[in-house]
Amino acid sequence: MGEHDQDVSRPDGEPERSRAPYRVIGTPAPAEERTLLGTATADAPPPPAPRELPAEPADLAAAKRAERIIAALFILSALAGIGFIAAYVGLEVQTNLVAVLRSNLALGISMSVAFLALAAGGVLWVRTVMPDVELTEERKPLRSPEDARQQFAETFRESTEASGFVKRPLLRRTLILASLPLLAAPVVLLRDLGPLPGTKLRHTVWRKGLRLTIAGSNAPIRPADFDSPGGMITVIPEGYANDDDAIAKAAVIIIKFEPGQLAYPTNLNWTVDNIVAYSKICTHVGCPVALYEQTTHHILCPCHQSTFDAPRGAQVLFGPATRPLPQLPMGTDSEGYLVALSDFKVPVGPAFWERG
Amino acid sequence: MRRRPIAGYAVVLLGLIGIGGTYAALTAHGSPASAAAPAANPQQIAQGRTLFVQNCSSCHGLMAQGTATGPSLIGVGGAAVYFQVSTGRMPAKELEAEMARKPPVFNEQQTRAIAAYIQALGGGPPIPSAAQVSTAGADPGLGQELFTENCSQCHNFVGAGGALTQGKYAPALTASTPTQIYTAMQTGPEAMPVFNDGTITPSQKRDIIAYITQTRTEPNPGGFSLGRIGPVTEGLVGWIGGLGAIILAAMWITAKRRAHR
Numbered sequence: 001m002g003e004h005d006q007d008v009s010r011p012d013g014e015p016e017r018s019r020a021p022y023r024v025i026g027t028p029a030p031a032e033e034r035t036l037l038g039t040a041t042a043d044a045p046p047p048p049a050p051r052e053l054p055a056e057p058a059d060l061a062a063a064k065r066a067e068r069i070i071a072a073l074f075i076l077s078a079l080a081g082i083g084f085i086a087a088y089v090g091l092e093v094q095t096n097l098v099a100v101l102r103s104n105l106a107l108g109i110s111m112s113v114a115f116l117a118l119a120a121g122g123v124l125w126v127r128t129v130m131p132d133v134e135l136t137e138e139r140k141p142l143r144s145p146e147d148a149r150q151q152f153a154e155t156f157r158e159s160t161e162a163s164g165f166v167k168r169p170l171l172r173r174t175l176i177l178a179s180l181p182l183l184a185a186p187v188v189l190l191r192d193l194g195p196l197p198g199t200k201l202r203h204t205v206w207r208k209g210l211r212l213t214i215a216g217s218n219a220p221i222r223p224a225d226f227d228s229p230g231g232m233i234t235v236i237p238e239g240y241a242n243d244d245d246a247i248a249k250a251a252v253i254i255i256k257f258e259p260g261q262l263a264y265p266t267n268l269n270w271t272v273d274n275i276v277a278y279s280k281i282c283t284h285v286g287c288p289v290a291l292y293e294q295t296t297h298h299i300l301c302p303c304h305q306s307t308f309d310a311p312r313g314a315q316v317l318f319g320p321a322t323r324p325l326p327q328l329p330m331g332t333d334s335e336g337y338l339v340a341l342s343d344f345k346v347p348v349g350p351a352f353w354e355r356g
Numbered sequence: 357m358r359r360r361p362i363a364g365y366a367v368v369l370l371g372l373i374g375i376g377g378t379y380a381a382l383t384a385h386g387s388p389a390s391a392a393a394p395a396a397n398p399q400q401i402a403q404g405r406t407l408f409v410q411n412c413s414s415c416h417g418l419m420a421q422g423t424a425t426g427p428s429l430i431g432v433g434g435a436a437v438y439f440q441v442s443t444g445r446m447p448a449k450e451l452e453a454e455m456a457r458k459p460p461v462f463n464e465q466q467t468r469a470i471a472a473y474i475q476a477l478g479g480g481p482p483i484p485s486a487a488q489v490s491t492a493g494a495d496p497g498l499g500q501e502l503f504t505e506n507c508s509q510c511h512n513f514v515g516a517g518g519a520l521t522q523g524k525y526a527p528a529l530t531a532s533t534p535t536q537i538y539t540a541m542q543t544g545p546e547a548m549p550v551f552n553d554g555t556i557t558p559s560q561k562r563d564i565i566a567y568i569t570q571t572r573t574e575p576n577p578g579g580f581s582l583g584r585i586g587p588v589t590e591g592l593v594g595w596i597g598g599l600g601a602i603i604l605a606a607m608w609i610t611a612k613r614r615a616h617r
Contacts, residue, residue: 101577123609214555216501225554232549233556234505255549290509293520293547300521302509307521318521 054131066128073121080114201355202347204237204250206328211238212254212277212338215247220337221254223273230294231256234280237340249348251280252328253290253299254338255310261297265313270329272338277328278314279348282306284321286349299325322351364607372600375592397472404473407466411447420477425451432543433480434471439539441467443532453523454546457531481542488558489534491566499567502560506551514571516584520547530572534565 057063087106212235257274282289287303299308306319314325329341415426422428440446444458515529544550582589
């Protein structure tokens with residue numbers, strides 16, 4: 001037994017009544033004179049103080065003043081609550097956006113005032129009117145009395161025998177059997193969360209001959225229309241303007257370069273008149289990546305600053321992306337419009353399980 | 357150690373005021389104006405050449421042929437000159453990662469004179485006429501679609517601007533005039549890509565201008581715009597303002613009460 005053990009329990013077996021807690025920032029320091037029960041020390045345990053609360057606050061005049069303020073706050077809270085109901089019933093929200101804004105403002109302010117005034121009144125009540133004493137109450141032992149424990153054990157044993165749960169194994173085993181399918185059922189239900197994605201993540205709707213159209217105006221593009229070096233535009237596959245699921249994977253940016261700027265590892269066979277097409281989906285976590293700087297030829301992703309080198313196959317220059325933006329094989333059709341030569345040759349977007 | 361209870365509140369309040377003041381100072385901006393378009397003539401070109409030689413030739417060369425510090429301006433067209441000079445980006449004070457918008461050095465007439473001189477050197481898009489940038493009858497809905505697809509990634513959904521790489525940034529469009537927006541799309545100043553008339557037609561450019569100018573007058577549902585740059589300022593206000601208020605309330609609830617002794 002060390003010194004610390006002696007601190008914990010006193011010779012008469014009673015646990016120590018109170019120990020000074022750690023100071024928490026923002027809370028009052030533990031003050032001995034404010035505890036009715038006092039603070040225990042190892043050598044001189046204090047006598048238990050009588051549990052008496054003062055009938056009146058120390059400063060009657062201050063308490064009277066505070067009482068009026070608290071009552072005013074509670075009345076304010078009541079009025080604000082009535083105001084909330086009135087605003088909810090009375091303010092029109094069907095007409096236009098400004099009416100909705102006005103209604104939201106009235107509801108928000110009245111509800112805030114109602115709760116804040118209520119809370120402020122409560123805190124003031126505690127701080128000014130209620131007595132400023134701290135009481136300590138020991139926890140009762142969790143263990144039941146010995147006779148109650150024995151009685152329970154006896155009852156349990158008796159009922160086990162009387163029910164026949166032990167004596168009749170057929171009943172016991174069929175009961176367990178009946179519970180097994182019910183336990184297994186949720187596992188089967190989980191299967192209906194949906195089929196596995198299969199190869200969907202590896203393909204987009206791009207296919208041979210599908211035209212590139214400008215997102216928004218849905219106009220097909222001839223290389224001659226897109227003839228300003230430094231130009232960039234977002235394109236989507238023709239006919240999929242209203243198919244968000246398809247565009248989510250198939251969005252593409254095309255960039256026009258000066259002759260000679262495009263270089264390895266860009267696949268020059270997939271470019272037309274120094275126009276190159278890259279997936280708009282960042283290979284990190286799939287943000288739309290289209291912050292193209294025509295001075296540095298960097299494509300920047302706004303989410304995590306992955307930077308891709310546009311004239312050199314959109315290789316990663318910086319940031320958390322691990323793979324270049326996939327390049328869309330691009331050519332022209334018989335009418336001279338830009339078309340895809342095939343789907344992307346690698347999966348677009350972020351890496352996924354089993355991408356390899 | 358004893359401290360006055362008021363000191364804690366004062367520190368938190370001072371911090372909040374400091375952050376608010378810094379934010380207000382950082383987001384303040386002016387708004388230059390613009391005017392109508394007079395036609396080009398030999399006198400105007402001569403005046404433009406004089407202004408160019410006096411103010412621009414040290415970097416761009418006496419014949420606008422370009423030097424080591426400034427690019428050639430032959431063939432860039434009057435639209436590029438109008439954008440750079442009317443937004444105060446040119447003449448540049450110094451070479452920075454990004455030329456900041458500032459009060460223009462030249463007035464509208466002088467700007468158009470320089471533009472006419474550069475235009476006369478040959479090629480490039482001219483300054484659009486007032487009718488070309490008019491938003492009357494334009495479709496802000498299509499403008500929003502095009503803006504969202506091609507502009508918002510840099511300039512933010514309502515044109516509040518945003519950061520690019522290595523000190524460059526996409527400026528806010530809050531003070532841009534329709535002609536400035538039009539010429540920026542045509543010429544692709546600095547890091548901005550070119551959006552030529554083949555891909556974004558002149559009519560669609562007007563739609564985009566209509567969207568940008570219309571968003572400026574939209575109400576802010578929260579009561580404050582907070583710069584309209586989305587989660588950054590909203591989060592900042594939530595953390596500093598909301599959390600600060602909660603901390604103040606917690607300090608008040610648990611503060612040591614004045615002793616009755």
